[in-house]
Amino acid sequence: MFQPAITGSGVFTPENVITNEELVAAFNAYAARQNAAHADAIAAGEQEAMQPSSAEFILAASGIEQRYVLDKTGILDPEVMHPLLPARPDDAPSQMAEMGVDAARKALDMAGVAASEIDCILCAASNHERAYPAIAVEIQELLGAGGFAYDMNVACSSATFGLQSACDMVRSGSVKKALVVCPEICSAHLEWRDRDCHFIFGDVATALVIEREEDAQGAKFLVKSTRCATQFSNNIRNNNGYLRRAHGQMDDRRDMQFMQNGRKVFKEVLPLVSKHIADHLASEGVENAQLKRLWLHQANKTMND
Numbered sequence: 001m002f003q004p005a006i007t008g009s010g011v012f013t014p015e016n017v018i019t020n021e022e023l024v025a026a027f028n029a030y031a032a033r034q035n036a037a038h039a040d041a042i043a044a045g046e047q048e049a050m051q052p053s054s055a056e057f058i059l060a061a062s063g064i065e066q067r068y069v070l071d072k073t074g075i076l077d078p079e080v081m082h083p084l085l086p087a088r089p090d091d092a093p094s095q096m097a098e099m100g101v102d103a104a105r106k107a108l109d110m111a112g113v114a115a116s117e118i119d120c121i122l123c124a125a126s127n128h129e130r131a132y133p134a135i136a137v138e139i140q141e142l143l144g145a146g147g148f149a150y151d152m153n154v155a156c157s158s159a160t161f162g163l164q165s166a167c168d169m170v171r172s173g174s175v176k177k178a179l180v181v182c183p184e185i186c187s188a189h190l191e192w193r194d195r196d197c198h199f200i201f202g203d204v205a206t207a208l209v210i211e212r213e214e215d216a217q218g219a220k221f222l223v224k225s226t227r228c229a230t231q232f233s234n235n236i237r238n239n240n241g242y243l244r245r246a247h248g249q250m251d252d253r254r255d256m257q258f259m260q261n262g263r264k265v266f267k268e269v270l271p272l273v274s275k276h277i278a279d280h281l282a283s284e285g286v287e288n289a290q291l292k293r294l295w296l297h298q299a300n301k302t303m304n305d
Contacts, residue, residue, distance in 0.1 A: 007110070009206070011103055013068050021055050024058070028053060062199060095185060116146055118143070121137075121181060123149070124161060179208070185203050233268055235260060236265055239253075
């Protein structure tokens with residue numbers, strides 16, 4: 001067995017920034033349009049009026065002040081309310097691959113590792129812009145990497161599951177060096193017309209190089225232990241998919257974008273995460289006071305030294 005280490009990291013951040021104030025202005029303009037268009041139904045009690053949002057509400061609910069996105073013109077247009085990303089020809093790099101390659105090259109440079117040395121690439125993301133060919137294999141081609149590559153999706157926990165998979169392969173000896181790339185275009189699956197969630201996500205791509213400890217050329221984080229857990233829930237859901245046409249659901253449906261019941265999610269996740277962390281620490285003989293930092297997300301985590 002080998003000791004896996006994180007030896008390089010990279011981040012791609014889009015140039016466009018949307019502040020809470022900009023987002024609220026666009027959303028409130030859209031809400032006013034919708035309320036005016038359905039004034040009769042609202043007056044008759046057949047439909048609820050859309051409530052305005054505010055920068056104060058967003059900050060109190062999420063702590064978010066701004067987000068980075070690939071395109072802001074469509075999101076901030078009350079007649080559009082989604083990003084406008086032009087379709088690319090098949091012989092051009094996909095949007096996700098382009099973002100991922102940017103982050104991957106930064107991670108490789110930090111690790112001092114050539115792309116040709118990589119044995120495995122995982123593209124772990126909450127949504128992929130196409131079913132196939134895999135974005136990971138496209139990234140592999142663009143980087144000139146060797147080995148194999150595949151996509152994986154565990155919703156918003158994809159990055160940590162990708163990290164565990166890569167560490168397991170390095171630990172077992174099946175690969176020497178792995179690259180986990182996480183390009184997220186969350187602006188495309190977020191419902192910007194929903195007051196309760198329109199502020200949550202932006203766009204980004206991250207990348208990590210994981211290799212054997214003895215091969216590390218510089219600073220590193222040793223991955224001491226990993227443990228993942230999943231639990232089915234309908235309280236976070238996106239029903240979009242390739243069966244949509246077969247279901248006769250090609251119209252503009254709310255459930256075809258990101259949906260969540262925030263209060264129920266909190267009640268589900270908090271006890272699951274608390275027990276998961278406590279059990280993991282106990283199994284590794286680690287005391288709470290020994291932890292310097294915690295990055296919490298859903299029901300999975302990684303213990304680094």
